[in-house]
Amino acid sequence: MISAETLGWIFVAATVATLPALWAVAGLPRYAPGRPNDQGPLRRIADGGHFVLGNGYLRAIAGCALFWNFAFSALLVTMVPLVTDAFLMEPGIFGIAMACFGLAAFAGSGIAARYAGRIRPNLLLLFGPASSVPAVLLLLTVAPGGSPFAIYAAFFGLGFGPAMWLIAQNSVRQIVSPRDMLGRVNAMIQTTIYGARPLGALCGGFLVAATAPRDALAFIAGCFALSFAVAAISRLRTIRSYGDLAAAEAA
Incomplete structure (x- = not known):
């Protein structure tokens, strides 16, 4: 936890912790550059957006990611006043809760990778956003001055299912996107994810200032529910195996 006693070393420790990541990145394979594209960057961005919007799977992934990241960023802004006030x-x-979130993400990613061939993709694509709704609602049950374990459980739920969803949707992206469009598709999805975060943070801060942390939490739960609704009514729920999806795309 960050306190007056830990400020002297916490940022140094965080910096040192990035060294294994740099070492891992240095070991990635190197590929020969592809054929140069004569299109300008704006045209390529527009092409990527058009392709994403025109594909039912990618459109659902983008919509699900938009609402989830908006809600999650709003939640992060809300949590400190929620915890303290x-x-x-x-x-x-809150720091311990974020540690639970990180551990859950590792656990969810490990299970998704290990049992990818045994779990139907549509279950992961629905479970990820669906599990976020009860996780956030769990925060509404926390009593003032009570036990923090419900907070830890909520953030564990927010990390576990969505990490599995992230792996599954990456697989879907690679299958349904032509090779020459994959970079542009990935760029559009990442822009959606990171573009939603500052908007969610601004909205969360405004709601906390204008109402109360618990009121903001109810709004955030609704945004997580929208993320699940996008996945539930989309073609993502029909993907029973990656092999069948690849065969259908190749046909």
């Missing part, structure tokens, strides 16, 4: 707990509780 509504739950009457120490702000360091």
